[in-house]
Amino acid sequence: MSSSLTARERVRAELTREIADVARRQLAVDGASGLSLRAVAREMGMASSAIYRYFPSKDDLLTVLIIDGYNALGEAVENADAAVPHTDHAGRWMAVCHAVRDWALAHPHEYALLYGSPVPGYQAPQDTVPAAIRDTVVYGRIVSDAHRAGTLNPPGDHPPAPPSFREDAARLRELMPDVPDDVIVRGLITWTGLFGWISFELFGQFNNAILNRAAAFDHTMRCQARTLGLPA
Amino acid sequence: MSSSLTARERVRAELTREIADVARRQLAVDGASGLSLRAVAREMGMASSAIYRYFPSKDDLLTVLIIDGYNALGEAVENADAAVPHTDHAGRWMAVCHAVRDWALAHPHEYALLYGSPVPGYQAPQDTVPAAIRDTVVYGRIVSDAHRAGTLNPPGDHPPAPPSFREDAARLRELMPDVPDDVIVRGLITWTGLFGWISFELFGQFNNAILNRAAAFDHTMRCQARTLGLPA
DNA sequence: GTTCGTCAAGAGCAGTGCTCTCGTTTCTTT
DNA sequence: AAAGAAACGAGAGCACTGCTCTTGACGAAC
Numbered sequence: 001m002s003s004s005l006t007a008r009e010r011v012r013a014e015l016t017r018e019i020a021d022v023a024r025r026q027l028a029v030d031g032a033s034g035l036s037l038r039a040v041a042r043e044m045g046m047a048s049s050a051i052y053r054y055f056p057s058k059d060d061l062l063t064v065l066i067i068d069g070y071n072a073l074g075e076a077v078e079n080a081d082a083a084v085p086h087t088d089h090a091g092r093w094m095a096v097c098h099a100v101r102d103w104a105l106a107h108p109h110e111y112a113l114l115y116g117s118p119v120p121g122y123q124a125p126q127d128t129v130p131a132a133i134r135d136t137v138v139y140g141r142i143v144s145d146a147h148r149a150g151t152l153n154p155p156g157d158h159p160p161a162p163p164s165f166r167e168d169a170a171r172l173r174e175l176m177p178d179v180p181d182d183v184i185v186r187g188l189i190t191w192t193g194l195f196g197w198i199s200f201e202l203f204g205q206f207n208n209a210i211l212n213r214a215a216a217f218d219h220t221m222r223c224q225a226r227t228l229g230l231p232a
Numbered sequence: 233m234s235s236s237l238t239a240r241e242r243v244r245a246e247l248t249r250e251i252a253d254v255a256r257r258q259l260a261v262d263g264a265s266g267l268s269l270r271a272v273a274r275e276m277g278m279a280s281s282a283i284y285r286y287f288p289s290k291d292d293l294l295t296v297l298i299i300d301g302y303n304a305l306g307e308a309v310e311n312a313d314a315a316v317p318h319t320d321h322a323g324r325w326m327a328v329c330h331a332v333r334d335w336a337l338a339h340p341h342e343y344a345l346l347y348g349s350p351v352p353g354y355q356a357p358q359d360t361v362p363a364a365i366r367d368t369v370v371y372g373r374i375v376s377d378a379h380r381a382g383t384l385n386p387p388g389d390h391p392p393a394p395p396s397f398r399e400d401a402a403r404l405r406e407l408m409p410d411v412p413d414d415v416i417v418r419g420l421i422t423w424t425g426l427f428g429w430i431s432f433e434l435f436g437q438f439n440n441a442i443l444n445r446a447a448a449f450d451h452t453m454r455c456q457a458r459t460l461g462l463p464a
Numbered sequence: 465g466t467t468c469g470t471c472a473a474g475a476g477c478a479g480t481g482c483t484c485t486c487g488t489t490t491c492t493t494t
Numbered sequence: 495a496a497a498g499a500a501a502c503g504a505g506a507g508c509a510c511t512g513c514t515c516t517t518g519a520c521g522a523a524c
Contacts, residue, residue, distance in 0.1 A: 031349075032349070033265050112348075112349030112350075113349075115431070115435065115437070116344075116348045116349025116435070117263075117264070117344030117345075117348025117349050117435060118344075118435055118436060129440065154388075155387040155388020155389075156386075156387020156388060156458055156459070157387075157458070157464070158454075158455045158458055158464075159451070159454050159455065159458070159464045161451055162447050162450075162451055164444045164447040165444065165447050165448055165451050167443070167444060168441075168442045168443060168444055168447075168448050171441060171442075171443075172441065172442070185451065185452060185455055186455075188448075188452060189425060189452060189455060189456060189459075192425060192428040192429045192432050193421060193424060193425040193428055194428070195428050195431070195432065195437075196424040196425055196426070196427050196428015196429070196431065197424045197428070199347070199427070199428065199431055200424050200427065203347065203348070203349060203350055204350060205347070205364075205427075208361065209400075209403060209404065210400045210403075210404070211399070211400060211403075212396045212397065212399060212400055215394050215396040215397050215400075216397055216400055216420075218394075219391070219393050219394055219397050219417065220417060220420060220421060222390075222391050223390045223391065223417055223418075223421060224421060226388055226389070226390055226391070227388070227421070227459055232389070232390075232391045
């Protein structure tokens with residue numbers, strides 16, 4: 001409980017949070033590499049060296065921003081999924097797609113931090129993983145639910161998967177329980193396709209090519225739902 | 233002709249090229265934001281201020297590296313496409329997929345520069361466009377060729393495209409001449425899916441999830457070919 | 465009440481992009 | 495061929511960065 005914390009511990013936790021908040025605001029404005037510990041310290045009215053009492057390095061600060069970002073995106077996806085009737089699997093898929101895109105458009109620099117090029121010497125610590133897959137967990141549940149409900153009817157036929165793929169498919173099945181290999185492939189295709197689209201849109205690859213992006217995105221993801229086997 | 237250049241112009245062109253070459257090597261090692269004009273100058277044995285006679289700013293240096301990168305990738309894609317019989321559209325698609333992935337794996341930092349998060353204050357000049365779409369042009373030609381040859385047989389049915397998408401489809405048809413709207417959507421899905429996959433793989437999103445990536449990639453892209461309507 | 469750990473602050477180091485000036489070299493014009 | 499103009503390399507310097515080390519003050523535990 002919080003009363004078990006000493007005054008010193010409480011102010012330390014408070015300051016740690018405040019530094020991260022200021023850093024997040026600067027990140028939103030200037031992007032990841034425009035983030036400066038000294039600027040954060042200035043905005044907080046403290047010496048730059050004092051920041052290092054709370055974050056041993058800039059990478060550590062970035063790590064909490066990354067984790068926070070994954071959690072914010074994951075929460076947005078969870079909420080979007082929960083707002084749709086549980087058995088409306090196609091609706092849930094579309095809700096998730098739009099939630100990811102809306103969040104990315106609202107937080108472009110944070111999205112770039114999560115799904116863009118990794119920052120220079122940065123090596124993602126293992127403790128980012130749980131936060132990083134929150135959205136993927138939601139997605140896997142939708143696919144799994146749809147398959148178990150028997151509403152998945154994928155069009156066409158795929159070539160047989162090579163044996164070497166089956167190991168990875170088994171691993172991915174933890175996210176999409178009970179689902180056959182072919183559907184796992186389709187899940188992988190649509191999931192990477194979602195982020196591929198958003199990255200293209202956010203990173204400028206659609207400049208001078210696709211202008212009405214909301215409409216194109218909605219229609220494309222609707223088609224992806226068909227590829228996955230969801231009803232139109 | 234080259235003899236019309238003065239000695240000064242020749243050495244200037246030579247030095248400009250050498251600076252870009254050194255910068256490209258540093259980029260390959262340290263990544264985009266690890267690139268330092270002073271380090272380039274040191275490696276060339278010249279004063280750091282002298283670099284600015286050739287590139288007015290770091291962004292300008294990055295711009296030529298970006299253009300060179302797009303051209304290198306585009307050339308790799310063109311070569312891969314040309315190595316496959318012109319009527320083997322599925323083979324050409326697979327060749328292009330593997331060419332992009334192979335190039336990305338061989339030049340991860342350059343790929344990140346092209347398709348990762350844009351560098352902080354960087355605004356892509358218009359003159360990167362021709363180089364940037366070299367690979368896309370090849371891809372569009374494959375789709376167009378396949379459609380005109382009548383070998384495109386997309387599985388399933390897509391929901392009707394909204395009217396607002398038709399303008400963008402018309403624009404994209406410049407890259408895929410004669411192709412109907414539905415195939416343009418499928419082309420868009422598979423193309424963004426290709427880069428979405430490679431970005432996920434390169435930027436660490438497949439860590440602890442997909443291990444046998446070459447096999448998974450090959451199989452996934454083969455399935456994408458089916459989505460596009462190419463024969464298995 | 466003393467001691468010990470925590471803290472903020474300041475100075476400082478090595479590095480960055482970029483600018484300005486100052487001689488020197490090279491090209492162009494007369 | 496001589497004079498002027500343009501381009502050039504080098505150096506110093508500015509403002510900035512991440513990060514370290516030391517110093518002195520504060521608060522909590524014994």
